[in-house]
Every structure is written in structure tokens, then in C-alpha cells.
Amino acid sequence: MGHKGDALRQRIVASADQLFYQQGYENTSFSDIAEDVGISRGNFYYHFKTKDEILNAVIDTRVTDIEQMLKEWSKQYTDPRERIELYIDILTSHQDNITSHGCPIGSLCTELAKLSHVMLHDANKMFSAQRDWLTMQLRELGLGKEARQVAMHLLARTQGIATIANAFEDKTFLRQEVKHLKQWLGSL
Secondary structure, three states, X not given: OOHHHHHHXXXXXXXXXXXXXXXXXXXXXXXXXXXXXOOXXXXXXXXXXOHHHHHHHHHHHHHHHHHHHHHHXXXXXXXXXXXXHHHHHHHHHOHHHHHHHOOHHHHHHHHHHHOOOOOHHHHOHHHHHHHHHHHXXXXXXXXXXXXXXXXXXXXXXXXXXXXXXXXXXXXXHHHHHHHHHHHHHHHO
């Protein structure tokens, strides 16, 4: 497949990613994605035979993007506390999307769990990448054996904040909670 085919495939994956986030995985059809990208269903089937193939590509892309972002932060910032603050700040930098649609990772994992979908384990890699990175940052901050448990706690808090901010469509709540999380981080 040539360069042009690869670019189209990436457009399909980006569209599917956005539609899965806004409408949910189950509520998004091949037709929705093909229409969004502006291609025929035949052209679409050339790239993806099943919806699970698209889901797999979306998850792989998200995991790669998350890992890339975290790697960049590790390069750019020497202070692990600063890196964790950047992580927490994702809530405020994406507050419009979060209050409208929730967390893209949390909502997808929740939906796949409800469907008992075979790819839930793969989807969890989006959280694992964050947990492992946070664990490293917390170890650098001097937390020993409890670093992984604290990383899970931080993941849980950010997911809880996103869920409640989405349920109440409340950006003020989200910003207050981010402030509390940073104070908690400062106390570590």
C-alpha cells in the first residue's frame, strides 16, 4: 500500500477515534466513519474489514500517542513533580471535551467492559502506560514501594474528576479539583 493509502488509513482511524469518543463505540457505524472521512464504503472496506479492526487501530494510536507525550515530558522537564503537574493539567486543557463527553480513555474502557468486549484488555494499555509512567515519576519523588499504589490513586482521582465534571457538565468543579490535586501533589 502506498503513501496515499497510509494517509487515508490514518484519516479513517482519526475519524473513528473522534466518533467513538463523541458517540460511543457501539453507536458508531462504518457508514458514520466513511461519511465523516468522505469516502465510499467500498474504499473503507479496503482498509478495514471489521469494526474491531478499526477499534484495534484506534487503541494502538492512542497508546502510541500517550507514550509519546509522556516520553516528551520526561525529556523536557527534569523535575518529576512538574511532569506530574503537566499530567494533572490535561484535565483543564481538555475541560470542554471532558465536560461534554467525559474522558476518552475512561469512557471507551467503560463501554468495552459493559459489552464484555475482547479488546478491553488492549484498551486498558492506555491506562497502564499512564500508571507505569506515574509510578516512575513518584519513585523519582522519593516514594518507594508505595509509588505504584499512589499512581493508581492518582489515576482513579483524575478519572473520578472527569466522570463527575462530565455528569454535572461542571468546569468549575473540574478546575477546583485540579487545584486540590496539585496541593496533594505538593504535600507528597
